[in-house]
Amino acid sequence: MESSSSGTTSSAIQTSSGSEENLMELRKRKRMLSNRESARRSRMKKQKLLDDLTAQVNHLKKQNNEIVTSVSITTQHYLTVEAENSVLRAQLDELSHRLESLNDIIEFLDNNNGSNTMFGQDSSTSDDFLVNQMNINNNMFYMNHHQQSLMASSHDALLY
Numbered sequence: 001m002e003s004s005s006s007g008t009t010s011s012a013i014q015t016s017s018g019s020e021e022n023l024m025e026l027r028k029r030k031r032m033l034s035n036r037e038s039a040r041r042s043r044m045k046k047q048k049l050l051d052d053l054t055a056q057v058n059h060l061k062k063q064n065n066e067i068v069t070s071v072s073i074t075t076q077h078y079l080t081v082e083a084e085n086s087v088l089r090a091q092l093d094e095l096s097h098r099l100e101s102l103n104d105i106i107e108f109l110d111n112n113n114g115s116n117t118m119f120g121q122d123s124s125t126s127d128d129f130l131v132n133q134m135n136i137n138n139n140m141f142y143m144n145h146h147q148q149s150l151m152a153s154s155h156d157a158l159l160y
Contacts, residue, residue: 102134105134
């Protein structure tokens with residue numbers, strides 16, 4: 001009987017040791033599956049982050065292009081206004097010069113009207129001087145105006 005009892009114990013030990021091996025194998029498989037799932041989640045998380053960053057880069061590039069376009073348009077408008085301003089300044093200078101010349105002529109005529117009789121000059125001499133001055137002023141104005149128009153049109157041609 002002893003041998004049957006030791007046989008049972010031996011088989012129980014073998015069963016118990018086989019059961020522990022199965023349990024360890026089961027735990028090992030469970031750990032492997034858990035690790036695989038964790039790695040899969042990690043890869044998915046990385047991919048989502050990469051996709052989000054790629055979308056953000058594309059959005060920022062689009063935004064940058066819009067800003068560059070806006071700056072370019074604003075610069076063109078600035079240059080156009082600056083050119084127009086330059087023409088207007090030149091016209092102002094020319095008109096101021098003409099006004100000053102006309103005031104000088106008026107002053108000269110006022111002074112000569114009182115002195116013409118004293119020096120024996122006739123009024124035709126001062127009239128000729130007045131006509132000559134006015135012709136000179138008009139010619140200068142039209143030459144400057146024509147030159148400014150050419151400058152403005154050449155500037156516009158450069159812009160477009």
